[in-house]
Amino acid sequence: MLAIPYLRRTATGVWSVVSIRYRCITPGCEHAYHGKYSTEAGDKPRLYNTIALTEAHDWIVLCEGEIDTLTALQHGVPAVGVPGTESWQPHWAEPFRGYASVFVLADADDKGQGRDFAERVRKALPNAHVRPAMPGYDLNSMVADHGKAALLERIAA
Ligand SMILES: [Zn+2]
Secondary structure, three states: OEEEEEEEEOOOOOEEEEEEEEEOOOOOOOOOOOOOEEEOOOOOOOOEOHHHHHOOOOEEEEEEOHHHHHHHHHOOOOEEEEOOOOOOOHHHHHHHOOOOEEEEEOOOOOOOHHHHHHHHHHHHOOOEEEOOOOOOOOHHHHHHHHOHHHHHOOOOO
């Protein structure tokens, strides 16, 4: 399992791990006896990489999942992730309201969950712009196959 820490800065300014999600990365595993992702029992869904919300940007990207978020960050794009398409919480809209644009980079590799997620965010945020990945891709696989340009053209104004 790949351990994905969720970090928050405490009131005293030190970093703290508030949660860890785990992603199965065993080659060929079909996750028959565990989820592709797992979390500590009782853990609540949280936004990933909220530090991006404390930096000065006119716009920000909202991704499905931690891996897509990391891919965006690796290419210099400020991004926050939701831990799964079903996890969007209405109160998560609040920190995104001040941006000129929130680019929702939805997956296009699933059975419409990416589109449904993007639609929920679009209804919650008038500044949201839904920018799906290329058909058959999520953000990470799209950038792996088509490069940074495919990401940047989705956040162009
Ligand atoms: Zn597995």
